[in-house]
Every structure is written in C-alpha cells, then in structure tokens.
Amino acid sequence: MVSFLPYSPNSKVRCPQCGKPKRLTLFINLNTGEIYPPEFGVCDRIQACGYNKRPDKKSQLEQVKLIPKPPKPIDYLDIVEVEKRMSNNAKNHFFEFLKNLIGKEGMAKVREQYKLGTSLIHPGFVTFPQIDTEGRLRQIQEVLYNPKTGERNKKKGSQRWGFEKWKYPNLNLEMTYFGSHLITGNDKPIAIVESAKTAIIASHFIPSYNWVASISLGMLSNERCKSLKGRNVVLFPDLGAEPIWKKKAKYIKGMTSIKVSDYLNKNSKKYNLNNGDDLADLILKQ
Ligand SMILES: [Zn+2]
Known part of the structure; x- marks a missing residue:
C-alpha cells in the first residue's frame, strides 16, 4: 500500500x-x-x-x-527552569515597561498567567516560556526590550533561547506557541499574534480571548496548530502581513473556525499606524 x-x-x-x-x-x-x-x-x-x-x-x-x-522523541525541559526565572529578582526591562502600562496588579496577573521571568544569564532580558497544552516546557525565549518604549532592542543578540541548539545539541526540542498552556480548561476563542509581547498586552486589555504568540511567521502552520484542534481561532497579523497570514490560514485544518482579523487594517488610518505595527501598537495608541 x-x-x-x-x-x-x-x-x-x-x-x-x-x-x-x-x-x-x-x-x-x-x-x-x-x-x-x-x-x-x-x-x-x-x-x-x-x-x-x-x-x-x-x-x-x-x-x-x-x-x-x-x-526521535521530543525532549521536554524541566519546569523548574521556569520557576528559577520567575523567582529571579534581577532587573528586567520588559517588566519596567509593563508596570508603567498596566500597573502593578495587571502585571502581577500576566506574569503569573504566562509564567514570565528574568533571564539567569542575559542582564535585563525577560523570559517567555513555551509551555504546551499538556503543561510541558518546550523552550524559553529570552528578549531584551527598551524599558521606556517597550520596543525590542535593535542590537544583535537581543533575542536568545534559554536552551540554544549549539549548547544542547542532543536535545530534540520542538517549539510551541507561547501561551498554549492557557487554552486548556476553557472554551474562549484563541487569538494568534506574532510576538509574545503583543499576546501579553492584548490579554490584559481584551481578556475575552486566549492570546498566544507564534513567535515567528514560519511557526504559523497546520502542523503547529494541531494542539488547537476543534477551537475557534482568530489570527491577528501585523500590519502588512495580512496577505501571507490569509494564505497560511487556508492550510490550517481541523479548527471549528478560523478567521483573519482586519481590525488592525481598519484602524490603521485613524491611529496613524505604519507597516509592521501590530495590535500592541494599536492598543498603546488607543
Ligand atoms: Zn514545487
């Protein structure tokens, strides 16, 4: 056969x-x-x-x-890696920005939900753990932001992985959407954005969705969406990326529904948004 x-x-x-x-x-x-x-x-x-x-x-x-x-079976990381970073009280640029934006209480809530922490080796970097729908740790993204503007630091190396391939060549890690662990146990629709920062900010202002981040465009695929099967899914592409996301959405199967939001596009003139801006930029302007 x-x-x-x-x-x-x-x-x-x-x-x-x-x-x-x-x-x-x-x-x-x-x-x-x-x-x-x-x-x-x-x-x-x-x-x-x-x-x-x-x-x-x-x-x-x-x-x-x-x-x-x-x-080769997928390797999972010890969840203690998340706890270590969550209890690290060193300086964290993203937390400074976030506290100004959503206040102490708002920040405490999203920190707990998304299990945000502080890098153990890269000063000032926030850590975004990728925990799957079964609660297993897949990878940890570590990013440096500008503490005032919340923009990603433009310098090379401002985005790292907690478990780099070259450092752990024997680990067979497979990434998952940031925030995946939040979709279990509720039937809220799932909103996919590209960056972890946007998912976090949107979750505070628009809590009626489960906000997850694909991290990269390549991650937006049928294969990676398998854990979202049977759910209602809305994609929120960055401004200018709608045609690509619409094309990709056609290949994502098994969802109860899948839509590509034009919310950003509709508001782009009114709020003077530029290409590459995302939902977080719009929320910040509103
Ligand atoms: Zn071909």
Missing part, C-alpha cells in the same frame, strides 16, 4: 518542479517500508507549484535513498 511519508523534521525534500527545498512530501510503500524516489511526491506549494506525482504499481522502487529513521 502506498502512503505519504509521515512528517518528521527533514522528511520533506527538494521539489523537482519548483526547486524549493523541504517542500516535497514523499511516498512510502507501507508493506516494505521503502521510500519512493523524489520523482514521486506532492509539493507543499499547491498554488505556486502544484507538483503532484503518485507512484503506480509499475513504478520501480530504486535503491532506497532515504533510510527512515524512527523519529
């Missing part, structure tokens, strides 16, 4: 038609475990490329080019 090669990191290969790397899903013969050569496959880029070639009974299996390794 012929089937798609199940997804794992590096399971996708270069598409023979459009030439884009890591976009072609291969076929596997489930009876023998052999993988069909990359002449056969389906390209991710359904609209831009559309390559789709299934092997038939006659397709000879060439030398097996890829030996399917059992996927």
Whole structure:
C-alpha cells in the first residue's frame, strides 16, 4: 500500500518542479517500508507549484535513498527552569515597561498567567516560556526590550533561547506557541499574534480571548496548530502581513473556525499606524 511519508523534521525534500527545498512530501510503500524516489511526491506549494506525482504499481522502487529513521522523541525541559526565572529578582526591562502600562496588579496577573521571568544569564532580558497544552516546557525565549518604549532592542543578540541548539545539541526540542498552556480548561476563542509581547498586552486589555504568540511567521502552520484542534481561532497579523497570514490560514485544518482579523487594517488610518505595527501598537495608541 502506498502512503505519504509521515512528517518528521527533514522528511520533506527538494521539489523537482519548483526547486524549493523541504517542500516535497514523499511516498512510502507501507508493506516494505521503502521510500519512493523524489520523482514521486506532492509539493507543499499547491498554488505556486502544484507538483503532484503518485507512484503506480509499475513504478520501480530504486535503491532506497532515504533510510527512515524512527523519529526521535521530543525532549521536554524541566519546569523548574521556569520557576528559577520567575523567582529571579534581577532587573528586567520588559517588566519596567509593563508596570508603567498596566500597573502593578495587571502585571502581577500576566506574569503569573504566562509564567514570565528574568533571564539567569542575559542582564535585563525577560523570559517567555513555551509551555504546551499538556503543561510541558518546550523552550524559553529570552528578549531584551527598551524599558521606556517597550520596543525590542535593535542590537544583535537581543533575542536568545534559554536552551540554544549549539549548547544542547542532543536535545530534540520542538517549539510551541507561547501561551498554549492557557487554552486548556476553557472554551474562549484563541487569538494568534506574532510576538509574545503583543499576546501579553492584548490579554490584559481584551481578556475575552486566549492570546498566544507564534513567535515567528514560519511557526504559523497546520502542523503547529494541531494542539488547537476543534477551537475557534482568530489570527491577528501585523500590519502588512495580512496577505501571507490569509494564505497560511487556508492550510490550517481541523479548527471549528478560523478567521483573519482586519481590525488592525481598519484602524490603521485613524491611529496613524505604519507597516509592521501590530495590535500592541494599536492598543498603546488607543
Ligand atoms: Zn514545487
């Protein structure tokens, strides 16, 4: 029986038609475990490329080019890493900014909800733990902000990972949306923004949603949204990124509903927003 090669990191290969790397899903013969050569496959880029070639009974299996390794299980980090950072009372630029914005009580609340902390090695950096819907720690993002404006520090290295790949090469970490742990136990709709800062600010001013952050555009995918299955989801792209997010939203399956908000666009003139501004920028101006 012929089937798609199940997804794992590096399971996708270069598409023979459009030439884009890591976009072609291969076929596997489930009876023998052999993988069909990359002449056969389906390209991710359904609209831009559309390559789709299934092997038939006659397709000879060439030398097996890829030996399917059992996927390495995901490693989870000890939750004590979150506690250590939460109880670190060193200077934290983001907290200074946040306290001015939403007050002491507001800040205490979001700190507890999102388990925010202070970096143990990078002075002034806030820590954004990525805890999944099962309460498991996946990674910790550490970021330096300007304490007055709340803008991300522009210098190189102002964004770090608590567990860098080069430092922990044997850990098989897989990121999740920041704030994922907050979606369990309630049926509030889920709002996805790009940055952790925006999710935190929005959660204070618009508490009727579960606010989660994709952290990067690449993270916005069907694969990463699997833990949100069966929920109502609204995407809040940064100003100018709507077309990309709308395209991506089409590939996200299994949600009760998925919408791309045009709230930012609608208000962009009134509040004098620029390309790249996000919901937090709009909230700050309101
Ligand atoms: Zn292609």
